[in-house]
Amino acid sequence: MRPSPRCFRANFFKRSMDEFKRLSSFAMKMEGLRIPVKPFPLIAFENPEAMTECKKMGDQDIGGFSTVNFDFHPATANEPSHARFHGTISTELPNDQPQIQRTGYAAWRTLDRGFTIFGKSLWDIDSYEYLAVQFKSDGRKYFINVQTESVVPTDIHQHRLYSKNPGQWETVLIKWNEFVRTNHGQLVEPQREMLTQKVRTIGMGLIDRVPGPFDLGISRMWATNAKPGDHLLESVLASGGVVQGLPSLDPQQYGEKSKPQPKKPEPPEEILI
DSSP states (O other), rough: OOOOOOGGGGHHHHHHHHHHHHHHHHHHHHGGSSSSOSSSSEOOOOGGGGGEEEEEEEGGGOOOOEEEEEEOOOSSSSSSOOOEEEEOOOOOOOTOOTTTTOOEEEEEEOOOOOOOOEEEEOBBTTOOOOEEEEEOOOOEEEEEEESSSSSSEEEEEEOOOOSSSTTTEEEEEGGGGGOOOEEETEESSSSSOOOOEEEEEEEEOOOOOOEEEEEEEEEEEEOOOOGGGGGHHHHHHHHOOOOOOOOOOOOOSSSOOOOOOSOOOOSSSSOOO
């Protein structure tokens, strides 16, 4: 039996060892028999190396003129360490490509996590009720995008990222079962639940097609079972301590909102991967 070239790629053995430790801990602690109480980290922009786990995308890939930047900012007295997703949206169409009929989008997502000796690395967040996001928004129309190892590779589960306090750092909880399944910008019927045992990537996109600058800060994203009333403790657990300068967390912004909200997020106009 000969190992495939994949086995000799960088980080293959490290990923395999990490997965072995995770599975061993899961079995020894019998975590499958109870609801997890600790946060499950998905992406945390704590150092510049975290940026190598993500990719940026925009309509420049097809000849458009939007600009997309995705860079790291270290922690300060007033802000946590974070990735800054910013640039300018343009809806101008390229003159030399008549087949391009629509531009004006930008996005970022995590990279596929590669293979291990146990197979493809995927996130299993089936035991968690919420996705938690710590972010600072400019108030534009951002969506959270989640890809799973589904039968249809182009399916994306999406949810609007609502900001209650644009320009300030805030943390929101979103139920995994409130994401909607889309394909090429259209809702897919029937609306099957997300395959939360096999999550491939997670990211965000801007698709309001409003020309002009955009600016979104993302500190971390994680799966959790913390309830709205427990969220302050959960934020401390996820960040490894108290982040000075962050505003106090208002439980009313989680779960049921103070003003009526649609049960499902409105469908996006373009598919973002």
